[in-house]
Amino acid sequence: MGIDPGTLLMGYGIIKVSHNGVALIMMDVLKLSSKKDAYERLQIIHEKVCQLVKDHSPHALAIEAPFFGKNVQSMLKLGRAQGVAIAAAMQAGVPVTEYSPRKIKQSITGNGNADKLQVLKMLQRILCFEDNPKYYDATDALAAAVCHHFQGNISVNPTSKKINGWKDFLVKNPGRVK
Numbered sequence: 001m002g003i004d005p006g007t008l009l010m011g012y013g014i015i016k017v018s019h020n021g022v023a024l025i026m027m028d029v030l031k032l033s034s035k036k037d038a039y040e041r042l043q044i045i046h047e048k049v050c051q052l053v054k055d056h057s058p059h060a061l062a063i064e065a066p067f068f069g070k071n072v073q074s075m076l077k078l079g080r081a082q083g084v085a086i087a088a089a090m091q092a093g094v095p096v097t098e099y100s101p102r103k104i105k106q107s108i109t110g111n112g113n114a115d116k117l118q119v120l121k122m123l124q125r126i127l128c129f130e131d132n133p134k135y136y137d138a139t140d141a142l143a144a145a146v147c148h149h150f151q152g153n154i155s156v157n158p159t160s161k162k163i164n165g166w167k168d169f170l171v172k173n174p175g176r177v178k
Contacts, residue, residue: 001013001014001015001052001053001056001058001060001061001062001089001094001145002014002015002061002062002063002064002140002141002142002143002144002145002146002147002148003049003061003062003063003064003082003085003141003144004063004064004137004138004140004141004144005045005063005064005066005078005081005082005085006078006081006137007032007038007041007042007045007077007078007080007081008031008032008034008041009029009030009031009032009135009137010029010030010032010045010048010081010085010137010141011027011028011029011135011136011137011138011139011140011141011142012027012028012029012030012048012049012052012138012141013026013027013138013139013141013142013143013144013145014026014027014052014056014058014145015127015142015145015146015149017149022126022127022146022149023127023128024127024128024129024142025056027133027138027139027141027142028133028138029133029134029135029137029138030044030045030048032044032045038077038080041081042080042081042084045081045084045085045088046084046085046087046088049084049085049088049089050088050091050092053088053089053092053094054092058089058094059094059095060094060095060096060097060148061085061086061089061094061095061096061097062096062097062098062099062144062145062147062148063082063085063086063096063097063098063099063144064098064099064100064101064104064140064141064144065082065098065099065100065101066078066079066082067101097148097151099144099147099148099151101140103147104119104140104143104144104147105118105119105143107143107146107147107150107151108122108123108126108143108146108147108150109122116136116139116140119136119139119140119143120132120133120136120139123139123142123143123146126146127142127146
């Protein structure tokens with residue numbers, strides 16, 4: 001599961017990894033009213049992540065790290081949203097990994113400076129879907145999940161050990177060599 005945290009829009013995406021590859025389960029956004037109190041919005045984020053974890057039982061949560069901009073107040077708000085999402089996943093025993101926006105873009109497109117449309121188009125090719133989501137926050141979250149998979153952190157068998165390099169991969173996956 002991937003999360004793109006935000007206090008007004010939180011993107012989320014869920015993928016399934018199997019022997020056949022990786023597939024899209026769902027992606028969407030949680031829209032939060034700016035009229036709601038900041039703490040109310042944090043509670044809604046927590047409840048949404050808890051519900052997603054309950055409904056989909058993810059093996060891992062990949063979350064986009066806050067982008068360091070000039071506005072300190074925005075960073076604080078974004079950090080709180082991220083913290084609440086992380087806490088909800090960890091409370092359910094789901095391991096969390098954080099990725100920088102640049103790392104996610106690099107993993108998906110091969111270019112750490114790719115724009116959001118390039119990321120969307122590559123995700124459409126990787127996951128075989130044609131829909132254009134209304135908000136890029138959903139594809140950002142989906143990209144975090146796929147990035148996590150590409151980093152070798154999601155395995156078909158969640159109880160298997162982590163792979164350390166190509167030699168280790170070849171030893172543990174002889175049927176995947178062509």
